[in-house]
Amino acid sequence: MKTFAEFDWLLGRFLPRTPYGRAAKDRLLFYSSPKELEGEFGLTEAFISFAAKFPVRADKLEFHLARIPFIDENAPPDCAALFCLKKFLLNAKAAFALLPKPLAAALGADWRLEGLLKTLSRGEGGENFHIDDSFSPELVSVRREIAAVSAEIARLRGRTLARLKREHSLDFSAREFIVIEESSAAKLFGNPDFFIEPHDSSHVVVRPVFGAQYLELCAKRDGFARAEKREEAKILSALARGAARHLPEMRRCAAAVERADILLAKARLAAAHGLTRPVILKPGAAIVIKKGRLPPLEARLAAEKLRYSPLSCGFSGRVAVISGSNMGGKTVALKTLGFCQLCLQHGFFVPAEKYSAPVFAAAHFAGGGGGEVAGLSSFGLELHGFMSAWKDADRGCFILMDEFARATNSREGGALLSAIISAFCAKQGVYAFVSTHFSGLRAPAAYYRMKGFDGAAFSGHGGAAGDLRGRLRQINRFMRYELAPDSGKAANCDALEVARLLGFDGGIISRAKFVLEGK
Amino acid sequence: MKALLGKTVFIAGSEKNAGKTCFFNYALNKLRGRTRLAFLSSGLDGESEDMAFGGRKPRVAVFPGEIIATSQSSLAAADAGCEVLEVFPAATALGKMAVVRILRGGFMELSGPASNARLAEIIASLRGGFGAQTVLVDGAANRLTQLSAADGAGFVYVAKVERLRAQAVADALALLRELSELRAGMRGLFIEGALTPQRAQAVPQKEKRIVLEDCTKVFLNLPQWRAFARGRKIYFRRRFGLIFAVANLYDISRGRFAEMLKDFPPEKLVFNPYEDIRGV
Numbered sequence: 174m175k176t177f178a179e180f181d182w183l184l185g186r187f188l189p190r191t192p193y194g195r196a197a198k199d200r201l202l203f204y205s206s207p208k209e210l211e212g213e214f215g216l217t218e219a220f221i222s223f224a225a226k227f228p229v230r231a232d233k234l235e236f237h238l239a240r241i242p243f244i245d246e247n248a249p250p251d252c253a254a255l256f257c258l259k260k261f262l263l264n265a266k267a268a269f270a271l272l273p274k275p276l277a278a279a280l281g282a283d284w285r286l287e288g289l290l291k292t293l294s295r296g297e298g299g300e301n302f303h304i305d306d307s308f309s310p311e312l313v314s315v316r317r318e319i320a321a322v323s324a325e326i327a328r329l330r331g332r333t334l335a336r337l338k339r340e341h342s343l344d345f346s347a348r349e350f351i352v353i354e355e356s357s358a359a360k361l362f363g364n365p366d367f368f369i370e371p372h373d374s375s376h377v378v379v380r381p382v383f384g385a386q387y388l389e390l391c392a393k394r395d396g397f398a399r400a401e402k403r404e405e406a407k408i409l410s411a412l413a414r415g416a417a418r419h420l421p422e423m424r425r426c427a428a429a430v431e432r433a434d435i436l437l438a439k440a441r442l443a444a445a446h447g448l449t450r451p452v453i454l455k456p457g458a459a460i461v462i463k464k465g466r467l468p469p470l471e472a473r474l475a476a477e478k479l480r481y482s483p484l485s486c487g488f489s490g491r492v493a494v495i496s497g498s499n500m501g502g503k504t505v506a507l508k509t510l511g512f513c514q515l516c517l518q519h520g521f522f523v524p525a526e527k528y529s530a531p532v533f534a535a536a537h538f539a540g541g542g543g544g545e546v547a548g549l550s551s552f553g554l555e556l557h558g559f560m561s562a563w564k565d566a567d568r569g570c571f572i573l574m575d576e577f578a579r580a581t582n583s584r585e586g587g588a589l590l591s592a593i594i595s596a597f598c599a600k601q602g603v604y605a606f607v608s609t610h611f612s613g614l615r616a617p618a619a620y621y622r623m624k625g626f627d628g629a630a631f632s633g634h635g636g637a638a639g640d641l642r643g644r645l646r647q648i649n650r651f652m653r654y655e656l657a658p659d660s661g662k663a664a665n666c667d668a669l670e671v672a673r674l675l676g677f678d679g680g681i682i683s684r685a686k687f688v689l690e691g692k
Numbered sequence: 693m694k695a696l697l698g699k700t701v702f703i704a705g706s707e708k709n710a711g712k713t714c715f716f717n718y719a720l721n722k723l724r725g726r727t728r729l730a731f732l733s734s735g736l737d738g739e740s741e742d743m744a745f746g747g748r749k750p751r752v753a754v755f756p757g758e759i760i761a762t763s764q765s766s767l768a769a770a771d772a773g774c775e776v777l778e779v780f781p782a783a784t785a786l787g788k789m790a791v792v793r794i795l796r797g798g799f800m801e802l803s804g805p806a807s808n809a810r811l812a813e814i815i816a817s818l819r820g821g822f823g824a825q826t827v828l829v830d831g832a833a834n835r836l837t838q839l840s841a842a843d844g845a846g847f848v849y850v851a852k853v854e855r856l857r858a859q860a861v862a863d864a865l866a867l868l869r870e871l872s873e874l875r876a877g878m879r880g881l882f883i884e885g886a887l888t889p890q891r892a893q894a895v896p897q898k899e900k901r902i903v904l905e906d907c908t909k910v911f912l913n914l915p916q917w918r919a920f921a922r923g924r925k926i927y928f929r930r931r932f933g934l935i936f937a938v939a940n941l942y943d944i945s946r947g948r949f950a951e952m953l954k955d956f957p958p959e960k961l962v963f964n965p966y967e968d969i970r971g972v
Contacts, residue, residue: 192781242779242781243781251768252790253787256776301777302775303774323796347721348965351966351967373942376967378966402768
């Protein structure tokens with residue numbers, strides 16, 4: 174259903190900022206409980222009005238959410254892990270503080286980790302993390318030793334390099350070694366100030382030797398550095414143990430972050446694309462759509478400067494059969510319904526002035542477009558799609574069928590479709606929308622047709638001409654993409670007109686008309 | 693080293709042990725105090741290149757205030773003191789990549805992210821969030837593809853020039869020079885991805901304007917490139933400039949190698965910066 178309804182358009186614009194929100198997006202909950210959905214819509218509405226009333230606060234909230242990292246509960250206790258924890262806490266605290274109180278309460282976003290944050294913030298109030306001296310007196314002492322011995326090493330090194338430059342004109346200040354011709358280096362051989370090794374057949378590599386005292390100091394520094402690491406490891410373990418004691422609270426905090434992130438992203442999406450809160454109906458009630466839009470198509474048509482007609486219809490029953498002209502908008506009508514229903518079921522607002530529908534346990538596109546199954550023809554794929562949908566019929570199911578059985582002979586196809594529609598009608602939990610070109614279907618459904626080509630308006634216009642783009646523009650201009658109850662009186666007679674508009678051979682069209690009239 | 697200031701510079705090498713990391717350290721020493729410096733390695737997951745030759749990759753001296761990106765495990769092994777400024781979510785074999793500011797000088801092993809996309813993300817954060825003016829990237833040997841991690845980056849090519857392979861290195865440098873002189877452009881037949889000898893052969897001769905992604909996608913040798921480029925105007929969508937080349941000479945004189953390079957601009961060629969030719 175998602176592919177048919179082009180639902181990825183919406184998902185591509187639904188942008189949670191935290192790793193928790195993005196994981197929730199990947200899971201994409203399909204709600205089947207009206208109560209849960211009403212809760213989700215209520216909170217989305219609250220976030221929309223929060224963002225409208227306090228735009229700067231909402232931006233700040235988004236900023237802090239975007240800075241929240243994922244906390245890996247199994248991460249080894251090192252500086253990087255504790256940095257992430259501190260950054261998480263700091264930004265979650267700031268995000269919670271920005272939420273209006275009722276919203277924070279509804280999300281469980283109350284701040285209870287101040288103690289842990291304070292512990293991690295010793296010596297550094299921002300997001301940065303380091304093991305500050307204040308964590309342990311032993312650390313202060315060993316770091317003092319490191320600083321002292323490092324200064325001594327630097328002094329000794331500086332003195333040595335200055336002497337080598339003075340005595341031998343060799344400048345090692347930016348170089349660890351120097352390459353010189355072997356003949357020039359001859360006088361350095363045997364000098365304890367240098368370590369010399371071959372470079373190639375005529376050059377040698379000369380390195381300065383800083384002496385035994387230097388090596389002793391380096392070894393001393395290494396010893397202190399190891400002691401510092403041991404002390405730091407103790408502190409890191411203690412901090413990690415301390416954090417582990419707050420694990421349940423941290424999980425609660427992460428859950429609140431996820432909810433705030435998801436709801437703000439849904440609110441942003443609704444505001445950016447004019448989405449409205451859908452109305453959830455009781456099972457059995459008929460679906461109503463008013464000015465429903467298929468945003469990806471709307472965007473494509475806008476790019477081509479073509480007219481877009483939203484869909485409006487109050488369906489009179491659970492099962493609707495939609496017929497109409499070629500290129501008359503049947504498929505788009507189904508896609509629009511599917512898009513809106515998927516929005517509703519996934520807890521999003523809908524692209525319609527009004528959309529009222531019940532909640533279902535499943536939503537299916539029972540057609541051939543659901544991917545490939547080895548060995549199945551297009552008709553086989555359609556049957557396969559239908560059978561998958563039919564399995565959910567008893568649970569309550571929303572089904573779309575687009576020109577089912579188009580790939581088989583019309584007599585048997587029509588009979589099969591009649592039987593399927595009758596079966597849908599007999600199942601109380603099934604809502605189905607079926608587009609077809611078959612006429613004379615015998616099933617107790619509600620019948621609709623797209624109004625189709627407005628020949629009267631077109632006749633005064635003067636005919637079609639130009640390239641394919643121009644011709645499509647003509648069709649778009651004179652096609653009435655409106656859904657109306659089908660009285661059964663109008664005949665499907667737009668195919669030849671559409672063929673003519675597309676520039677089809679006039680002679681062939683005349684012959685077809687001749688055949689149609691039985692001459 | 694003025695040419696490196698204010699840029700994102702990849703240090704690429706012709707092969708293992710070309711002297712790339714030595715030059716990286718040399719450049720760091722020369723740039724310190726002249727620019728807000730950040731540096732990192734582009735080595736892939738655990739690819740500590742000298743491990744291949746039996747030794748650990750050399751550690752880099754780091755000084756207070758410098759911004760460095762490296763992995764969690766390299767951080768744990770460092771004797772320098774630092775504060776963590778950022779941790780990136782994607783993990784490598786050596787842990788997650790972190791950006792740190794050095795608080796106390798010492799030594800640190802540099803290890804890099806697993807992909808060019810991650811590398812780009814880190815470089816962007818070093819230049820953006822952490823305000824680095826010059827970013828030095830110790831690239832993996834012979835992997836110019838890493839350049840594509842940073843728009844507008846330049847590179848220094850460090851070549852090991854041995855007498856018996858000198859002509860091959862000269863050809864490689866000539867190719868790099870020719871590629872880095874091409875201009876940016878969008879109009880023409882766009883060839884997406886690698887330009888291999890097979891793909892080059894398949895491009896119809898009538899196509900006279902060709903657009904390639906960037907110079908890292910050219911997998912031709914010098915004669916193949918010249919045959920492909922003859923009579924054509926070739927553009928890159930993204931341009932990476934060769935800032936200069938460093939030639940570390942072994943058993944070959946400067947004069948002899950310079951002769952092989954013919955029209956390579958002398959201002960773009962640095963002979964072994966570790967060599968002292970003044971005598972002792």
